[in-house]
Amino acid sequence: MKKIPSPVLRGSTYYLYRRVPRRYEAIERRAFIDLSLHTDSLTAASEKAVKVWSELVAAWEIKLTGRDGEAMARFDMARELAANRGFSYLPAADVAKLPYAEFAKRMDAAIPSKIFNVTDAEAILGIVPPPSMTVSGALDAFWTLAKDRTLGKSEDQLRRWRNPRLKAVNNFIAVIGDKPIDAITADDMLDFRAWWVERIQQEELTPNSANKDLGHLGDVFNTVNKLKRLGLSLPLGDLKLKQADAKTRPPFSTPWIRERILHPDALASLNEEARAIVLVMVNTGCRPSEIAALTANCIHLDHNVPHISIEPEGRQLKTKHARRTIPLLGVSLEAMREFPAGFPRYGKKSASLSATVIKYFRENGLMESEEHVLYSLRHAFEDRMLAAGIDDRIRRDLFGHALTRERYGDGASISHKQELLQAVAL
Helix, strand or coil, rough: CCCCCCEEEECEEEEEECCCHHHHCCCCCCCCCECCCCCCCCCHHHHHHHHHHHHHHHHHHHHHHHHHHHHHHHHHHHHHHHCCCCCCCCCCHHHCCCCCCHHHHHHHCHHHHHHHHHHHHHHHCCCCCCCCCEEHHHHHHHHCCHHHHHCCCHHHHHHHHCCCCCCCHHHHHHHCCCCCCHHCCHHHHHHHHHHHHHHHHHHHHHHHHHHHHHHHHEEEEEEEEHHHCCCCCCCCCCCCCCCCCCCCCCCCCCCHHHHHCCCCCCCCCCHHHHHHHHHHHHHCCCCCCHHCEEEHHHHEEECCCEEEEEEECCCCCCCCCCCEEEEEHHHEEEEEEHCCCCCCCCCCCCHHHHHHHHHHHCCCCCCCCCCCCCCCCHHHHHHHHCCCCCCCCHHHHHHHCCCCCCCCCCCHHHHHHHHHHHHCCC
């Protein structure tokens, strides 16, 4: 291996900075390696640089030759062969620790005269080593292993589910490198945590950003380790950062909604679909994504009680309680009549909806304070229902929230809901 250049000092910390060799360009997304060595000592940094670089090269070689895939296939086959012979696959070290009777049974089954070939014996005795899978390889495997979690998700929901996991893995690779997951140490995880602490201080982020990354990373590693039966002891202990007190987003006041948001000219320049979705939120308290995903089958304008139904149609609902019916009244009914078939612009891209509306509200002085967000309309609807004395069970049903006690009966009828909401509709 070529001599590694001296670590680069930035501020009080040394970094490993080196161009990725041309040999690995096809399987490494970065053009340069730029990793913190988390030390202000040149001697320590030089030693760590050699270790980190050798681990990077080893991981690249695994990916380049495809040995991670071949090793996984061999490991899977060993598990299957062991099962066919009536044994669960165990690593050789664990086989050696079995009670004598069980150990002898395996040894007897591995006698050449009783097996088809040496591969069977390797499987029975646990001689096939677990595959060495890189961090990026683990993510590739995760998408398939966790496929059951994506059933029923829309394209937009799938994107929002995948992106934070992809971001967490990419962040880890950028800081620690794309090393084999069985080579990840407790120090690696602490270094990743320290990188987040430093980033939070520099960019004024919240601990929640780091905790989400750590959670998604742990989910990927643990899922692959468990479902691929790798038997690894991963250093994923309690690394969470202390969470600051959660901010409670304030509701819009009723006068603000009436006089500012519902002023005839207030939403005039907002695109028609976004404007309608905002108005539907006012008297339904629905999430923006729920309204954006409505289809013609979920919009019931010809019913005796005009209403919308939140259904798992082309998407996955947030929770099992989110399936519900909500009457349409006032400005919400008028807005929904303009889009009886739904909102094609935002149906599959609800994330851009919130960004569009929040930007418009801030640029046009429609946010009551810096703390207000689009969801403040949902909170305002809850406050109006509370002030009107609407029962907790009905409020929870309208919001799609779980009850804190056992649920009895079907709840209020759509007509009863309409009658109650007449007092709070704007």
